[in-house]
Amino acid sequence: MLDYIKENATWIFSGIGVTALTVLFFFLRGLFKKEHPQKQKVSGSSVGIQAGRDANVVTKKKGAR
Numbered sequence: 001m002l003d004y005i006k007e008n009a010t011w012i013f014s015g016i017g018v019t020a021l022t023v024l025f026f027f028l029r030g031l032f033k034k035e036h037p038q039k040q041k042v043s044g045s046s047v048g049i050q051a052g053r054d055a056n057v058v059t060k061k062k063g064a065r
Contacts, residue, residue: 011017042048049055 005012008017012021040048040050049057
């Protein structure tokens with residue numbers, strides 16, 4: 001690996017090489033990203049509750065005190 005870098009140092013550290021390494025870095029980082037964003041649509045007078053794990057929702061019944 002070090003021999004490859006020594007032989008191709010001019011290309012690697014030129015503008016094209018830096019761009020290629022940056023694109024490769026972000027591509028590989030995206031493959032191993034653990035975050036999975038959740039999406040939810042709520043319309044009208046609805047209430048949207050979104051939780052990553054457990055959600056406890058307590059509502060009052062009509063007429064209860």
